[in-house]
Amino acid sequence: MEQPAPSPTPAAAESQYFSLNPPPANLSNHLTLARAFIERHASEGRRVALVTSGGTTVPLEEQTVRFIDNFSAGTRGATSAEYFLQQGYAVIYLHRQFSLLPYSRHYSHDKRSFLDFMAEDPATGTVVVDEEHQAKMLRVLRQYADVKRANTLLILSFVNITDYLWELREVAKLMRPLGANALFYLAAAVSDFFVPKDRMVEHKIQSAEEFSSSASNGGAASSKPPPAARTQGKSLIIDLEPVPKFLKQLVDGWAPEAMIVSFKLETDPAMLVRKAVYALHRYHHHLVIGNLLSTRKWEVVFVSAEDDDEDDLRGDAKSTAEKWIRVPRSRRARSASGIESLVGKAAG
Ligand code: PAZ
Incomplete structure (x- = not known):
């Protein structure tokens, strides 16, 4: 009887994947920007967070007419990026093209048109922000202006799963010299299957x-x-074929000293903690944040090794702590900021 082929080592799977699936055309341009950004913030002693956000597409044709996609709008990533910036991090925001962006998210994907935030000043005949939105927009604009002045936000985009993996791997390698001053916050919804x-x-x-x-x-x-x-x-x-699991490579090969926070999404409450614990142990990340599709804006569960001793976490940690964070019903407003501020503070 024919024996099934042995599964390749992680290093072999990585080399096979990246040699078969070519990089995005704009990768070298993105890396030039990322290198300069990382070097500058490293020289100023600033911590750098790579925040990934949004869904990854799975193209079905080379000249892509059709693709498989997922639900993620990038709310978690865009909102959390603002909190990291507030905490003094420089942020590389690696997001799905046209998904939510930090700061502009407050207006871009609203049910209202952006024109609904505007009004005409009859005295001057110029466009102004509508009275009702003045206070909030001024606050957001000031935060955005501060970030632009300090040059602490670099925005890079991807569309499909292969672009995402190339960008993640190459930017992670650039962040390696930052050691423990690098943080990965992996909120993108990454496809498990691809062509x-x-x-x-x-x-x-x-x-x-x-x-x-x-x-x-x-x-x-x-x-x-x-x-x-x-x-x-x-x-x-x-x-479809399975996307090789590269999350462990992030720890072992690409950025071994960095702090790694990853997310786990499930729809079945009975699976969530079990799968998050499994991911924590399998990938050796520092924290896995679990969330359910239906309640992700209001509650998350933090799964980490109980003992924060490094060896315990990197080794065969048996005990795992979980901590649920829930935004009270009364604060479950339209925006998802409640949970993000808690997540931001915990990671800060
Ligand atoms: O983008 P969004 O705010 O609508 O959703 C965020 C999320 C659920 C995609 C994120 O919190 C997450 O769980 N990301 C990892 C998904 C996964 O690959 O399991």
């Missing part, structure tokens, strides 16, 4: 089998492995 480059069809997937000839997608004699997406009759069959 590897060599199994991606080039052109738009056709909805009818008679049009989905292999000729338009590399030719029948192509040496490529079978495409991950194909039509069968009127159905679309998609065969």
